[in-house]
Amino acid sequence: MAGIKSLAKDTAIYGVSSILGRFLNWLLVPLYTIMFPVEEYGVVTFVYSVIALVMAVLLCGIDTGFFRFANHKRWNDPIEVYGTCLTSLAVTSALFAILVTIFADPVSRWMECDGHPSYVVVMGWCVAIDTFSTIPFNYLRYRKRPVRFATLRLINIGLNIGFNLFFILLCPWLLKTAPETVGWFYRPEYGIGYIFVSNLIASGVTMLTLIPDMTGFRWKFNRKLWSEIIRYSLPLLVLAVAGIMNQTIDKILYPHLITDRAEALYGLGIYGANYKIALLLLVFLQAFRFAYEPFIFAQGKEKGENKFQAYRDAMTYFTAFALLIFLGVMYYLDIVKYLVSPRYFSGLKVVPLVMLGELFFGIFYNLSVWYKLTDRTQWGMWFSLLGLGVTVGLNIVLVPRMGYMGCAVAALCCYLTMMLASYFVGRHKYPIGYPVGRILGFFAIAALFYALGVVLLPMAGLGLWIDGVVRLLLLCAFVAIFAKIQGISVAQIAAPLVKFISRR
Numbered sequence: 001m002a003g004i005k006s007l008a009k010d011t012a013i014y015g016v017s018s019i020l021g022r023f024l025n026w027l028l029v030p031l032y033t034i035m036f037p038v039e040e041y042g043v044v045t046f047v048y049s050v051i052a053l054v055m056a057v058l059l060c061g062i063d064t065g066f067f068r069f070a071n072h073k074r075w076n077d078p079i080e081v082y083g084t085c086l087t088s089l090a091v092t093s094a095l096f097a098i099l100v101t102i103f104a105d106p107v108s109r110w111m112e113c114d115g116h117p118s119y120v121v122v123m124g125w126c127v128a129i130d131t132f133s134t135i136p137f138n139y140l141r142y143r144k145r146p147v148r149f150a151t152l153r154l155i156n157i158g159l160n161i162g163f164n165l166f167f168i169l170l171c172p173w174l175l176k177t178a179p180e181t182v183g184w185f186y187r188p189e190y191g192i193g194y195i196f197v198s199n200l201i202a203s204g205v206t207m208l209t210l211i212p213d214m215t216g217f218r219w220k221f222n223r224k225l226w227s228e229i230i231r232y233s234l235p236l237l238v239l240a241v242a243g244i245m246n247q248t249i250d251k252i253l254y255p256h257l258i259t260d261r262a263e264a265l266y267g268l269g270i271y272g273a274n275y276k277i278a279l280l281l282l283v284f285l286q287a288f289r290f291a292y293e294p295f296i297f298a299q300g301k302e303k304g305e306n307k308f309q310a311y312r313d314a315m316t317y318f319t320a321f322a323l324l325i326f327l328g329v330m331y332y333l334d335i336v337k338y339l340v341s342p343r344y345f346s347g348l349k350v351v352p353l354v355m356l357g358e359l360f361f362g363i364f365y366n367l368s369v370w371y372k373l374t375d376r377t378q379w380g381m382w383f384s385l386l387g388l389g390v391t392v393g394l395n396i397v398l399v400p401r402m403g404y405m406g407c408a409v410a411a412l413c414c415y416l417t418m419m420l421a422s423y424f425v426g427r428h429k430y431p432i433g434y435p436v437g438r439i440l441g442f443f444a445i446a447a448l449f450y451a452l453g454v455v456l457l458p459m460a461g462l463g464l465w466i467d468g469v470v471r472l473l474l475l476c477a478f479v480a481i482f483a484k485i486q487g488i489s490v491a492q493i494a495a496p497l498v499k500f501i502s503r504r
Contacts, residue, residue, distance in 0.1 A: 052244050056244040119193050
């Protein structure tokens with residue numbers, strides 16, 4: 001149980017930065033959806049979908065490989081592992097940025113940025129910087145310095161938001177009232193390009209703040225170590241690329257599956273904005289992942305039943321808490337929906353499907369313990385490729401018939417397939433003994449509470465405020481039932497978070 005308490009504490013710290021950061025970033029979504037046409041927001045959605053894929057390729061799985069070899073018994077010098085990974089990513093990231101700059105024109109045409117190759121150059125350098133910065137951030141996680149990690153992440157987010165507000169709101173106002181102050185650099189026709197410029201400035205400053213974590217030791221590149229890291233990480237590259245494609249391929253394919261380009265970008269804008277609402281669950285998943293990856297490799301050094309019990313407990317707590325978040329968003333969707341402009345409300349129907357898909361992906365991530373600890377990462381690659389096949393196939397079949405709802409259905413089926421495949425293979429390759437019956441029971445309870453709070457309660461016509469209070473009581477009841485089943489008190493569940501807050 002001590003391991004789970006440590007995991008919960010780190011997840012809480014990472015969660016504060018993730019939740020606050022995501023919330024602040026989501027405040028930009030209404031800004032984008034109000035200030036720019038839907039079609040232009042569709043371009044932003046497309047560009048960031050491609051960027052996520054490119055970053056996965058550039059990382060080459062080295063981010064996970066670092067944790068594996070920094071904890072590996074054959075390599076007793078984590079600094080050597082750190083320096084080797086840093087050097088590798090420094091070279092590949094620099095080469096990528098240079099190539100993108102050279103070939104900006106053809107790339108911009110493919111990325112729906114025709115006429116604005118500078119968009120591609122700006123985001124190319126941003127991707128290179130963010131990719132390189134991943135390893136210093138991972139080093140902070142390895143050293144168990146979640147507070148510094150969270151602080152630097154929040155600095156990045158704050159800068160990004162600040163410059164977005166500066167370029168999108170303040171500069172147009174100054175151009176009208178005092179043109180001499182911004183007229184020498186600000187160009188209104190650059191439009192959504194200032195979203196990308198803000199991102200680049202934030203990424204550059206963040207990398208500078210990481211300099212203390214990249215100095216004070218001798219950078220060493222061990223070719224033999226690097227080759228072993230690459231052999232371990234290459235299947236993870238395929239896994240990461242396929243995983244990112246599972247999240248983004250629908251947005252990349254969408255403009256090519258709808259005949260009318262304007263209609264395609266409009267629908268993509270609607271889907272992309274509502275996808276942001278569904279990612280409220282992804283905030284928790286991201287915070288959990290930041291804490292969980294160092295946890296599983298450190299726990300992997302343990303022997304005996306305690307190690308497996310920690311993995312079982314982590315799966316149980318993760319699933320229950322994710323279901324609680326799902327219910328909370330569904331209960332208060334009438335409030336949460338105002339994260340986007342009312343012009344986008346027609347796409348709210350995708351939110352429950354995408355959230356449920358992300359929940360299945362979170363369980364899949366928990367299940368990844370077995371192939372990461374046994375160095376059989378090729379299995380993760382096969383699971384992700386299987387999911388990618390489901391995603392692409394269903395998008396091709398469903399999108400022309402259902403529009404962006406086809407994207408949501410495909411995402412749900414993809415993650416469900418990956419989760420089931422990983423569970424059944426892992427049960428034979430590395431049996432951990434997850435409490436499947438108990439977890440399915442939590443799903444059944446959540447389904448009942450969903451029916452009560454989302455389907456039946458509105459039919460009673462009690463009014464908005466009463467509905468809100470009843471739903472809050474239902475959420476409290478869900479937590480109480482979970483505590484009862486686990487044989488713990490509600491206070492014990494909240495203890496790690498309360499302890500963290502009291503220390504702040």
